Amino acid sequence: MFTSRTFKINKICEYLLNAKVKRCYPKHILSNRSVHDVIDVDINGVKLIFPNVWLRDNCQCEQCFHVTAKSRIIDYNNFNVDTKPVKVTKNSNSLQVTWDDGHKSKYGFNWLKLRSFSPKYQKKYNDDIYRSPKIVWHGKDFYEICKKHDYKDIVSSDEALHKWLNDTSVYGVSVIEKTPNSETAIDEIVKTVGFTKRTHYGEKFVVQNVTNTSNVAYLSSSLQIHTDLPYYEYCPGVNMLHFLVQTKGEGGENILSDGHYTAKYIKDNFPEDFKLLTNVQVEWSDVGEEAGNKFYKLYRAPIIEIDSNDEINRINFSIPQRGSHFPGSIEDVVPWYKALKLFFNLNKKFAAKFKTPEGNILVFDNIRLLHGRNKYEDSENNVRKLIGAYIDWDEIYSRLRCVKVKLNLID
Known part of the structure; x- marks a missing residue:
């Protein structure tokens, strides 16, 4: 009728x-x-x-x-x-x-x-x-949720490309195995999606021990858990790290924590701290020089960003890249620092720890997951070298929808 x-x-x-x-x-x-x-x-x-x-x-x-x-x-x-x-x-x-x-x-x-x-x-x-619904996870479940994908399959098969992109969007992390031993191998993966997110570190970046550096990630010491580039208003959505050379000695383990899992845990168990972490603005900062380009980046956002439906949509966290200017009220300082330490401690508690094998590409959601690294010994005969690239979520979701249409998974 x-x-x-x-x-x-x-x-x-x-x-x-x-x-x-x-x-x-x-x-x-x-x-x-x-x-x-x-x-x-x-x-x-x-x-x-x-x-x-x-x-x-x-x-x-x-x-x-x-x-x-x-x-x-x-x-x-x-x-x-x-x-x-x-x-x-x-x-x-x-x-x-x-x-x-x-x-x-x-x-x-x-x-x-x-x-x-x-x-x-x-x-x-x-x-x-x-967007596919996200499934949050505790570190103890990491090996169950972190799906492995074959490099050649992704670059040659729409079905494999769909599976990889969907797993990454749902769980926030995935691993690409059997990657060619080349500094340009990551480029082929990027091409299956679209193009890289260029930052003041370039279209790609190299992570290895550099003594006089403008970024603490380029040291062999421990790297505390963080999200990359929180000082960008539109920061990179996905981080891809190709482990071209892995240290043969002790250390160098990756640390990954699902910031959404931690945020929801705090919301359920520490509601006042959750309010502070979602309401108090933080000034994120990066000042320095890279390849002759001077930069002075500032952006203000809370540690946990929520949307109009009270859903978590972005995590901002980096001890080194948190500016010394506090934009909030002086009354908020002490309780906010306590909430900050709670968020930090819980992410460490809930994190997964693993050593990514040489030849793998570790892919993870940079506005959801916190990542870090244990210290490692670096010498002439024992090096560690990663090739990194960023991709925006807009490009990943766009490619995922296109592949779904091509595979007749949606109208």
């Missing part, structure tokens, strides 16, 4: 009861401050509702939508937010609407279901297309 109706809040509730879809649409979608004009649609027994204005705005005809550019070209000079349908019909797989200005629109049922306002289909869209 297809009808067009104007509902006030009590009428909407009555409609939803009659349509037997009240469990699909929670109360928060029903505003008591507005009047809703909707079309209700029964698609093979699935009852869905769509606002008139949304349907008109998303008309797929060639006058309103450019097919090859995948872009809306509807003329908003003449767009009427109060538009109403005068005729609604259907065939076996689509809905046709004639609007009060005479314009005609057609919508495929599968297209409508994927974009419906039902929480069930919104979740499906979020999980399948927007």
Whole structure:
């Protein structure tokens, strides 16, 4: 059945009861401050509702939508937010609407279901297309969640590329094995995704012991757990480290902690500390010179960043790259330092410790995981050399969606 109706809040509730879809649409979608004009649609027994204005705005005809550019070209000079349908019909797989200005629109049922306002289909869209849900982990589970992938498979197979990108997005970490012994080997992996994130350290960077350095990561001493480049407003999303040469002696073990796991643990067990870690601004800083380029980077953000849905979306943490200026209130200083130490200690407690074999590429989410390294002995006959590169999450998610479409995993 297809009808067009104007509902006030009590009428909407009555409609939803009659349509037997009240469990699909929670109360928060029903505003008591507005009047809703909707079309209700029964698609093979699935009852869905769509606002008139949304349907008109998303008309797929060639006058309103450019097919090859995948872009809306509807003329908003003449767009009427109060538009109403005068005729609604259907065939076996689509809905046709004639609007009060005479314009005609057609919508495929599968297209409508994927974009419906039902929480069930919104979740499906979020999980399948927007971003796969993250699975947080404790260090004791590291070898179970950290999936291994073959270098040649990734560069030659869409299925392997999809598996690698999806595992990395879900768990925040993965390992690429059997990488060629070349300083340019990481370039082929980057090309499967798109391109690197260039920083003031270049398009790629080398991690090895350098005595007079502008970065403490280029020492052989212990490297405390941190996220890279928190002083960038748009910091690199994913860190890739190719272990070209691994130290043969003691030390050099990697330390990885899931910052989301720790943040959620603090939220559940230390709510006041969680508030401090999410509310108090920190000034992140990096001042120096690299390859003749002087830099003076500053950015302010809390240690734990949350979005409008109170979901964790970025971790900022680095003892060396935390500036000495405290932007917050003096009353916050002592309690914030205690929360900072709690976050640091728990990440150490929950961390995984392992030594990455030579020839592997360790891939991890730089805005989720904290990483560090145990000290190691460095000498002429016992060196450690890593080739690193960054990739933005925008590029990874984009490639992941493209591969899903190519493999017919999504519409």
